[in-house]
Amino acid sequence: MKIIRKAVTHKAEIKKSVFITHLIPAAFFKDIEHLLTGLKKQYPDASHHCYGYILGHRGEIQKYEDDGEPSKTAGLPILEVLKKNDLTNVLCVVIRYYGGVKLGAGGLVRAYTGGASEAVKMAEYTVQMSMCTVVINTIFPHYDGVVRLLKHYGEITDTIYKEDVMIYFQCTENSFDEMKKQVQNLTSGNAHIEIVKTFIDYR
Numbered sequence: 001m002k003i004i005r006k007a008v009t010h011k012a013e014i015k016k017s018v019f020i021t022h023l024i025p026a027a028f029f030k031d032i033e034h035l036l037t038g039l040k041k042q043y044p045d046a047s048h049h050c051y052g053y054i055l056g057h058r059g060e061i062q063k064y065e066d067d068g069e070p071s072k073t074a075g076l077p078i079l080e081v082l083k084k085n086d087l088t089n090v091l092c093v094v095i096r097y098y099g100g101v102k103l104g105a106g107g108l109v110r111a112y113t114g115g116a117s118e119a120v121k122m123a124e125y126t127v128q129m130s131m132c133t134v135v136i137n138t139i140f141p142h143y144d145g146v147v148r149l150l151k152h153y154g155e156i157t158d159t160i161y162k163e164d165v166m167i168y169f170q171c172t173e174n175s176f177d178e179m180k181k182q183v184q185n186l187t188s189g190n191a192h193i194e195i196v197k198t199f200i201d202y203r
Contacts, residue, residue, distance in 0.1 A: 001059055001088040003202070004123040012118070014111050016099025020046075021115035023123055026053065026091045029061075039093055047098035050112060052079030053091040057130060057200055059083070069096075073108035081116035088128065092116050126202045130173040133157070133197040137164050142187045149186055153179040173198065 007024040022039060026032050032053055039049060048067045052075050055061040062083070064075030078092050094115045103111060138146050143165045150156055154171030171179055180193045 001057075001086050001128045002125040003089050003128055004087070005126055006124065008119050008122040010115060010119040010122060012111075012115060013099075014107075015101040015103060017047075017101065017103065017111070018097040018099065019111055019115045020095040020097075021119040022091075022093045022095070023116070023119035024091045024093070025089060026055070027089045029055065032091055035091055036093065039095065043095050045097075046095045048074065048096040049093060050074035050078060050096065051091060051093040052076070052082055052116075054079070054082050054088045056088060057128065059086075059088040069108055069112075070105055073105050074112045077109050077113040078116045081113060081120060085120050087120070092119065129201040129203060131170060131199050131201045132173050132176055132195045133199070134169045134171065134176065134179075135194050135196050136167040136169060136183060137192040138167070138183075138187055139164050139190065142191065143167075145186050146183055146191065149182055150179070153182075 004023060004025050007022065010021040012019050024035055026035060036049070036051065043049070048069055050065060050067045050069055052064040062079060064079040066072065066074045074094065078094055082090060082092055094112050136146065146167065147156065150169055153175050154169055156167060156169050158168040160166040176195065183191050183193060
């Protein structure tokens with residue numbers, strides 16, 4: 001998943017309504033609360049403060065708010081833009097100043113989607129990778145073949161030679177199952193493969 005490096009702001013006027021989008025990095029729920037409170041104070045006379053946010057290493061926490069706009073015409077479209085772009089630890093708030101012309105449900109969805117999408121295009125990103133450290137125990141006759149295979153999936157970080165060979169290896173969590181399957185095929189099921197640590201890498 002991706003994390004934005006710094007906050008960005010986008011402003012648009014649609015049929016006399018002004019839409020101001022703030023896309024902001026936020027790692028914790030307390031950050032979300034603080035940011036929403038701050039924007040309320042910054043734009044106290046705005047008609048609506050609609051938002052969506054995603055938190056967690058895998059984007060497991062998600063929420064949206066329409067703030068008085070018709071149901072699912074504002075907050076949900078904002079959240080869908082964040083999901084579509086594989087973002088996490090992010091808050092997107094679209095602030096509307098109503099200009100007197102109704103946009104209709106479809107127009108609102110397009111306006112809020114557009115504001116969030118333009119802000120996402122403006123942002124710079126860090127890629128968040130879910131990684132794991134793996135220990136592979138195998139016998140010496142399989143060692144060279146296993147090493148050649150592992151080069152396709154990640155990086156060997158250490159090797160310990162005892163009665164058997166113990167290989168420490170790092171790969172993405174997404175590639176672990178396929179790597180394990182290939183190593184077991186190569187060793188006829190005689191390798192012991194275990195994840196000993198998971199961590200997040202930022203690139």
